[in-house]
Amino acid sequence: MRKMLSTGVCTSTIQLPGKVAVVTGANTGIGKETAKELAQRGARVYLACRDVQKGELVAREIQTVTGNQQVLVRKLDLADTKSIRAFAKDFLAEEKHLHILVNNAGVMMCPYSKTADGFEMHMGVNHLGHFLLTHLLIEKLKESAPSRVVNVSSLAHHLGRIHFHNLQGEKFYSAGLAYCHSKLANILFTRELARRLKGSGVTTYSVHPGTVDSELVRHSSVMRWIWWLFSFFIKTPQQGAQTSLYCALTEGLEILSGNHFSECNVAWVSAKARNETIARRLWDVSCDLLGITRD
Numbered sequence: 001m002r003k004m005l006s007t008g009v010c011t012s013t014i015q016l017p018g019k020v021a022v023v024t025g026a027n028t029g030i031g032k033e034t035a036k037e038l039a040q041r042g043a044r045v046y047l048a049c050r051d052v053q054k055g056e057l058v059a060r061e062i063q064t065v066t067g068n069q070q071v072l073v074r075k076l077d078l079a080d081t082k083s084i085r086a087f088a089k090d091f092l093a094e095e096k097h098l099h100i101l102v103n104n105a106g107v108m109m110c111p112y113s114k115t116a117d118g119f120e121m122h123m124g125v126n127h128l129g130h131f132l133l134t135h136l137l138i139e140k141l142k143e144s145a146p147s148r149v150v151n152v153s154s155l156a157h158h159l160g161r162i163h164f165h166n167l168q169g170e171k172f173y174s175a176g177l178a179y180c181h182s183k184l185a186n187i188l189f190t191r192e193l194a195r196r197l198k199g200s201g202v203t204t205y206s207v208h209p210g211t212v213d214s215e216l217v218r219h220s221s222v223m224r225w226i227w228w229l230f231s232f233f234i235k236t237p238q239q240g241a242q243t244s245l246y247c248a249l250t251e252g253l254e255i256l257s258g259n260h261f262s263e264c265n266v267a268w269v270s271a272k273a274r275n276e277t278i279a280r281r282l283w284d285v286s287c288d289l290l291g292i293t294r295d
């Protein structure tokens with residue numbers, strides 16, 4: 001597939017020597033390209049990956065391409081809170097700072113399954129896993145301010161709903177909709193996080209990367225076919241990384257904390273994604289599910 005149609009490009013020229021970044025799901029697709037660009041600009045970049053072997057291959061590739069040897073791989077399985085806690089514990093022991101956290105990893109349309117902690121896989125990995133990770137790293141982000149959290153969501157959030165009585169798909173389940181619900185949760189999390197972080201020097205943004213040629217559609221032959229059919233309009237992962245990079249790097253973006261971005265611009269979100277009551281309730285429910293004390 002050859003791609004075109006990318007209007008959003010991150011034009012920031014900022015360099016990142018001495019800065020530390022974590023990118024989840026960085027061994028493929030958009031996450032890999034995001035990590036590569038952060039490394040290119042001189043940051044120490046942690047590739048937080050489920051598959052450490054694949055991560056090591058990618059780290060070596062990024063080191064070769066960028067000349068930056070500070071590209072490190074650490075095990076992170078967002079489908080297991082023990083793994084998330086272990087990752088955070090080791091990271092906090094190892095690093096003095098964290099300036100950029102890109103919550104990029106995601107699953108789409110996987111068959112009904114549960115995480116190690118019994119959460120529905122989309123909600124568990126895409127939302128709850130990143131919620132816990134951010135919670136565990138938030139003090140380090142505050143200490144390192146100015147710092148940023150970028151949450152990779154999707155246009156698919158428009159079809160999402162937060163059914164509090166069916167958050168784990170226990171009453172009804174559709175793999176396609178489960179993905180949409182989790183991507184809506186990413187935006188609600190971003191908005192509530194921004195509200196809570198006001199004045200802390202940590203800002204946060206949610207992102208729609210565009211429609212990108214990646215491994216995301218691996219679970220759905222229909223989606224693979226649609227991707228192939230529209231291949232001319234589909235972005236490369238490098239193009240798909242631009243809005244995440246824009247939100248991580250652009251100077252002066254702090255006043256737009258909590259907003260959603262697409263094509264390196266503020267983007268419209270659904271009415272459900274702007275509902276502060278749902279955002280606060282989702283925050284509380286997420287804390288309860290993860291055993292985090294509500295504040």
Ligand SMILES: NC(=O)c1ccc[n+]([C@@H]2O[C@H](COP(=O)([O-])OP(=O)(O)OC[C@H]3O[C@@H](n4cnc5c(N)ncnc54)[C@H](O)[C@@H]3O)[C@@H](O)[C@H]2O)c1
Pocket residue numbers: 024025026027028029030031048049050051076077078079080104105106107108125152153154155208209210211212213214215216217
């Ligand atoms: N590709 C698109 O068109 C598109 C569109 C909108 C949003 N997105 C979002 O972009 C993000 C990146 O997706 P991509 O397109 O690069 O797909 P991808 O499948 O290439 O990358 C997803 C990454 O997440 C990782 N991951 C999955 N489950 C994990 C787990 N349990 N623990 C840790 N890592 C895990 C995978 O290993 C992979 O590295 C996702 O959040 C996705 O929802 C993608």
